[in-house]
Amino acid sequence: MTPDLGKYAFAVLGSYVVSLVLIAAVIVLSLVRSRRVRAELKRIEERLRNG
Amino acid sequence: MSIWEYANPVKFIRATDRVLPWVSALALVCLVTGLIWGFFFTPEDYRQGSTVKIIYLHVPSALMAINAWIMMLVASLIWIVRRHHVSALAARAAAPVGTVFTLIALATGALWGQPMWGTWWAWDPRLTSFLILFLFYLGYMALWAAIENDDTAADLTSILCLVGSVFALLSRYAVNFWNQGLHQGASLSLDAEENVADVFWYPLLVCIAGFVALFIALVFLRTQTEIRARRARALLARERRA
Numbered sequence: 535m536t537p538d539l540g541k542y543a544f545a546v547l548g549s550y551v552v553s554l555v556l557i558a559a560v561i562v563l564s565l566v567r568s569r570r571v572r573a574e575l576k577r578i579e580e581r582l583r584n585g
Numbered sequence: 586m587s588i589w590e591y592a593n594p595v596k597f598i599r600a601t602d603r604v605l606p607w608v609s610a611l612a613l614v615c616l617v618t619g620l621i622w623g624f625f626f627t628p629e630d631y632r633q634g635s636t637v638k639i640i641y642l643h644v645p646s647a648l649m650a651i652n653a654w655i656m657m658l659v660a661s662l663i664w665i666v667r668r669h670h671v672s673a674l675a676a677r678a679a680a681p682v683g684t685v686f687t688l689i690a691l692a693t694g695a696l697w698g699q700p701m702w703g704t705w706w707a708w709d710p711r712l713t714s715f716l717i718l719f720l721f722y723l724g725y726m727a728l729w730a731a732i733e734n735d736d737t738a739a740d741l742t743s744i745l746c747l748v749g750s751v752f753a754l755l756s757r758y759a760v761n762f763w764n765q766g767l768h769q770g771a772s773l774s775l776d777a778e779e780n781v782a783d784v785f786w787y788p789l790l791v792c793i794a795g796f797v798a799l800f801i802a803l804v805f806l807r808t809q810t811e812i813r814a815r816r817a818r819a820l821l822a823r824e825r826r827a
Contacts, residue, residue: 537625539635545700546638549693550624553642556692557616557799560685564803568810575817582820 592669594812601805608802615795622788630785639697640781641789645796647690647715647756653683653800654718654746654753657725661743671808673739674815676746677729678807682800684722691719711768714755721749735815 539546591597623641630637660676663669694712695705706712725745732738780786 537635537638539638542635542700545636545696549639549642549696550620552692552696553646553689556685556689560682560803561799563681564807564810568806571810571814571817575813575820578817578820578824582824 589667589669592667592671594671594816597671598809598812601809605802605805608798608805612795612798612802615791615798617795619788619791619793619795623785623792627784627788633701636697636700637785639693640785641792643690643693643697644789645793646686646693648793649796649800650683650687650690650715650718651753651757652797653679653686654722654749656804657683657746658750658753661746664739665743670735670739670815671812673735673743674811675804675808676742677739678811679800679804680722680726680729682803682807684719684726686796686800687715687719687722691715709768711756714752717752718749718756721745721752725749735818 591600620641624638627638629635657676657679660672660679663672664676691712694715698707699705725742728742728745729738732741781789
């Protein structure tokens with residue numbers, strides 16, 4: 535199943551690892567910040583509503 | 586019904602909330618399909634050997650690194666001309682995504698260049714303009730972070746974006762302008778003879794669709810976040826004044 539990458543294994547696998555890690559990082563960081571900001575806004579709005 | 590209706594933050598969030606799950610799913614399906622197809626089920630190239638498999642990451646990320654900056658340019662121009670906050674925040678939201686795509690293009694290019702050209706890096710017109718584009722991305726994000734007033738930050742970053750667009754365009758057309766350096770011409774072409782072979786082209790097309798969908802999904806999500814963060818800052822400022 536796994537292709538024989540021969541002498542270029544480092545270059546090919548390195549490219550996939552670096553790219554997938556960076557893509558995963560930007561997705562996770564975006565989701566985490568989205569949840570944090572959403573919760574923070576909700577908290578501020580509730581505090582202002584309740585005086 | 587006009588596109589400018591989406592300049593209203595509430596309408597923008599409501600509209601993007603509806604499409605976000607679909608675009609995210611499309612990105613996931615295309616990326617998984619395209620990368621598995623390209624990595625496991627395509628042959629080696631007769632010149633590049635197995636390094637041709639890097640094309641499925643390098644080409645879409647380089648394409649989107651430039652397109653992200655062009656999207657930021659359009660959003661910045663809308664901010665300068667029409668003063669819609671959502672457009673300025675969309676440009677801000679796109680910058681980290683564009684930075685990651687630029688970094689992927691630079692890293693995969695270096696990893697491919699070492700065995701193919703015998704060097705990780707060369708001061709070739711396309712590579713150099715791409716590195717400068719990366720530095721512009723960093724500068725753009727730093728400028729947003731450094732200025733407290735949102736409108737002033739949007740004004741100054743818009744100007745920076747206009748200047749950086751020169752390098753975004755140079756990155757795309759450097760090979761044609763100078764016709765020198767190590768980097769080959771465009772991998773994608775409408776001319777069937779210049780374009781990559783079909784066996785590489787179809788999975789590449791799926792990967793490009795995946796990167797485009799991922800960019801759209803992340804920009805929608807991050808713009809929503811920027812809108813909410815801006816509202817939170819405004820409410821806190823109002824509370825302090827009261």
